[in-house]
Amino acid sequence: xxxxxxxxxxxxxxxxxxxxxxxxxxxxxxxxxxxxxxxxxxxxxxxxxxxxxxxxxxxxxxxxxxxxxxxxxxxxxxxxxxxxxxxxxxxxxxxxxxxxxxxxxxxxxxxxxxxxxxxxxxxxxxxxxxxxxxxxxxxxxxxxxxxxxxxxxxxxxxxxxxxxxxxxxxxxxxxxxxxxxxxxxxxxxxxxxxxxxxxxxxxxxxxxxx
Amino acid sequence: xxxxxxxxxxxxxxxxxxxxxxxxxxxxxxxxxxxxxxxxxxxxxxxxxxxxxxxxxxxxxxxxxxxxxxxxxxxxxxxxxxxxxxxxxxxxxxxxxxxxx
Numbered sequence: 001x002x003x004x005x006x007x008x009x010x011x012x013x014x015x016x017x018x019x020x021x022x023x024x025x026x027x028x029x030x031x032x033x034x035x036x037x038x039x040x041x042x043x044x045x046x047x048x049x050x051x052x053x054x055x056x057x058x059x060x061x062x063x064x065x066x067x068x069x070x071x072x073x074x075x076x077x078x079x080x081x082x083x084x085x086x087x088x089x090x091x092x093x094x095x096x097x098x099x100x101x102x103x104x105x106x107x108x109x110x111x112x113x114x115x116x117x118x119x120x121x122x123x124x125x126x127x128x129x130x131x132x133x134x135x136x137x138x139x140x141x142x143x144x145x146x147x148x149x150x151x152x153x154x155x156x157x158x159x160x161x162x163x164x165x166x167x168x169x170x171x172x173x174x175x176x177x178x179x180x181x182x183x184x185x186x187x188x189x190x191x192x193x194x195x196x197x198x199x200x201x202x203x204x205x206x207x208x209x210x
Numbered sequence: 211x212x213x214x215x216x217x218x219x220x221x222x223x224x225x226x227x228x229x230x231x232x233x234x235x236x237x238x239x240x241x242x243x244x245x246x247x248x249x250x251x252x253x254x255x256x257x258x259x260x261x262x263x264x265x266x267x268x269x270x271x272x273x274x275x276x277x278x279x280x281x282x283x284x285x286x287x288x289x290x291x292x293x294x295x296x297x298x299x300x301x302x303x304x305x306x307x308x309x310x311x
Binding site: 005006009010013022023024027030031034035036037039040042043044046047048050051053054057058060061062063064065066067068069070071072073074075076077081086087089090091093145146147148149150151152153154155156157158159160161162164165170173174175177178179180181182185186190193194195197198200201202204205206 | 224226232241249258261262264266294298303304306
């Protein structure tokens with residue numbers, strides 16, 4: 001449950017950011033209930049809020065959501081799920097639940113499975129509760145900028161990015177991607193600059209050596 | 211159906227399908243080093259460009275304003291290993307302070 005408070009804050013920030021981007025309270029809550037992957041959700045509302053098309057928002061959100069599929073590959077042999085439980089397990093397969101399960105593996109498969117379910121269910125509950133609270137709260141305040149809400153969204157992305165910058169290659173990629181996106185912003189439709197930087201990741205990743 | 215509804219429902223569907231497919235496809239299909247490498251780098255590229263676009267642009271123009279102050283404060287907080295809620299609060303408070311000056 002140590003993850004609950006950060007998840008709550010982040011969920012509230014998502015709820016507020018989504019309302020500020022023009023989504024309704026129902027759409028905001030559906031994103032948390034159905035999509036349930038923080039970075040993808042922030043990307044969808046961020047791209048739509050800055051005037052991007054639905055297609056750009058879907059592409060960016062989906063690219064960010066792809067990693068959950070690879071987490072599923074890792075979790076499948078551990079959880080051995082079938083039928084309805086597999087649908088539930090898949091929906092709860094995110095950074096936090098996979099991370100906790102992997103960190104518990106040294107204590108045995110039962111501990112890892114418990115870590116996955118406890119974290120997944122806990123995060124799902126708090127994420128959705130605080131999304132709703134954040135959405136309701138954002139409706140009550142006027143100008144998002146006066147409350148610093150317009151800085152919360154990029155700060156949230158920065159917070160997700162920070163722990164991934166583990167070496168010079170990842171830092172170089174991050175800086176290149178930011179610069180490429182800023183260069184593209186005035187010349188291509190909103191949302192496209194972000195998707196375009198995925199190509200940089202492919203180029204960086206295809207080269208085996210540093 | 212509005213663009214917002216399409217974005218909400220279609221991205222939810224695709225992201226769920228990715229999660230579910232992870233449990234249905236043979237591991238060997240995606241368990242290749244190049245795929246793993248690219249997969250770990252894509253979030254870095256996308257998150258970094260999202261920081262830049264959300265923090266430094268307005269309506270397809272690069273704009274330096276109060277949000278940059280919030281981002282710099284967030285970066286300093288993160289480099290001191292501040293946890294998520296503290297970092298977000300500091301970013302919001304500093305950005306709002308500059309905006310309301």
